[in-house]
Amino acid sequence: MLLPFWWLVGVLFVACLCVGMTLPTVPLFVAGTLGLGNAWAGLAVGIAFLATILSRGFAGTLTDRQGAKVAAVRGLFCYMAGALVCLAAGLPGLGAIAAYAVLLIGRLLIGVGESLVAVGTITWCIGLVGPARSGQVLAWIGAAIYGALAVGGPLGIALYDRLGLAGAMAVAMALPALALLAVLPLQALPVMAAAQRPSIWRVVGRIAPQGAIVCLQGIGFAAIGAFFALHFRAQGWAHAGLGLTAFGAGFVLVRLLFGGLPDRIGGLPVAAASLAVETLGQALLWSAATPNAALAGAFMTGLGCSMVFPAMGRDVVHRVAPPLRGTAMGAFSAFQDLAYGLTGPLAGLLADRTGYRGVFLVGTVAAVLGLAIALGLWIATRRPAATPQ
Template sequence: MSILIQEQHPQRLLLRISIAMFIAYLAIGLPLGILPLYVHQQLGLSDVLVGIAIGAQFITTLLTRSTAGRLADNHGARRTALSGMACCAASGVATLAAALMPSDSVYLAFSLLIIGRILLGVGESLLLTGNLTWGMGLAGEGLAGKVMSWNGMATYGAMAVGAPLGLALYRSQGMATTAGLMLLLPLIALLVDRGVPAVEAHAGKRQPLSTIWVRIWRPGLGLMLQGIGFSVLSVFITLYFNQFGWSYAGFALTAFGAAFIAVRLMLGNLPDKFGGIKVAQYSLLVECAGLLLICLAVNPLMALAGAALTGCGCSLIFPSLGVEVVRRVPPEARGTALGGYSAFQDLAYGVTGPLAGILSSFAGYRSVFFLAAGCAFVGMLLVKIGLQRGKNQSNYATCHQRHKKTAK
């Protein structure tokens, strides 16, 4: 298998699975901008149920991250990623069934929609964890940062394209057409990945997530506080624009995604040059500024600028803190560690939707963006204090062990 990988340039293989990731993730990006409209306006349900519909996917992803990591470590990363694509396609089937329900079957349609969101959550968990582990096996641990960056560009790029595309389809063709595309895209991604070789699982004793928790919780906490901002943006930006009668709501996630990708392309070497902890600190501060700009916006252009600035801030946080995770665990536990690390982001996504929905019911949509900005600022402080302290302790322990070996 290693000979087969050597015959094909590793970075070409990485590009190929990243393209497949982009196509599959379009099925996740398509409903982001339209679910609030579909649940709130077409089904006539509350903002809290909007948050539950969005959050159901992220909660499911959170609960299945550890399982996805173990599958990638024990049974192969390629198999895990492809299984995720199949689950995403099944989600499209359930969403299509919801869209075809008669108008008087509101709660049946909502139930089918939730089933689709749960399947999408399982699919995302398997797809992202599997693809990250697969990419590192194909490209090598030395390119771990590039693997995370390319996967990040694929996922957020898909959300940036998927949001306005989903809105355009929804307004012109309806929910059923959008759901049909959600079914088709993961199947196309499966074809793109066809022929890309699997990677051998690393030998060694398998470690449950609980044993490596102490190594990943600090970077995971920083990632979680960053994820609150994106969750609020994805769930409430369309309703926020509609409240003021503003146009271009679908382009808010496009502005976010375009800025996200631009920073990855132009400044992706910053974590290696200045250190992941320092880059994460400044990134969280930029995210905070972007969310405050949305909160204080008086016109749609100001809100779009805030979305773009938020994308700039979010761009380098996952790879900056993720490289720290990879360095702290043995290769045979890499999938489990990445699954656990990613689960912190899922926790932010899953919890933020319903809680922010409750907050918006009492204090309006501006309040949720202000709350997200505060979380990003707290994240900056925690990364600066807690993660730096953990790094210093880790360095001290490593030096102490080397000293003992030298003394012997």
């Protein structure tokens, strides 16, 4: 079972390069080429995550009822269609408003693809190796996703500077096509039947504390993804595309070194320590006066964000029955998508009024709130149960 697992991790890395390439190029295209404001650039980034949020329930139900492979394959098709539509937005002849509208449609398709690919792959991999190693599974899957973001960010900007949006999106469309060819020969897992399926809202209620922690953690990454490159160019600093690379390097490093830690010591202590590091990283980004300091802040944010999702995801997996894992992971992931979806447009409005530094101050405050929730839950679980008199 380990060979198919590692094959899926590699496939996910290639597919998610499509997402990584669009994150920094979309705001540059909207704010630069189209001449629209930061709020519109943030909306173009965030709307993909909105689509992901709205489709998580569908992705989870599809995975539980028709199988993880079906969900993953459909997601890869959505990736390709979304990149193709974004390519059309970059072709000459369209006015700014028309190009922006076309771009939003492409971003929506990519968001749906992200939902299907992530939920399908996570459920598939946990089914291959077993729930006892769910924390490690989530760690490696996240390493593949954020490693792809780290590589895709500078790759997307390099292609954008040389070939424009259309050229960058042509490459982005080819990558999930390669991933699709690699995943089709793999054997699907059998679908597990559930005697009774609760509503998704009941599932959400069971995992809401873990979801809130992941949501608050995600604001720091969303701020880097949407506004790091714009912040660097506004300051006149070089290497704007290295923000996601620095974040991804820290993120993947921690996953490689400590990926099995939640399975050994529990999710809450790992999440608490991680959020403390993310707080320091976002604070450094907010106060950075040099590009090196800002890159160090992005790196520290990656270190801190790395283990929060697998730490809380491990707890989520153990709180639901096996036939409901797809639904639970879909609902859990939606909390993180909520952070990604709202941070872009709301932080864009803030950036228009206060500059880009204020965006990272919001990320700092969010990480502190997440840390407070994690510590509160951890302390509550360590209290000895009252003995009857």
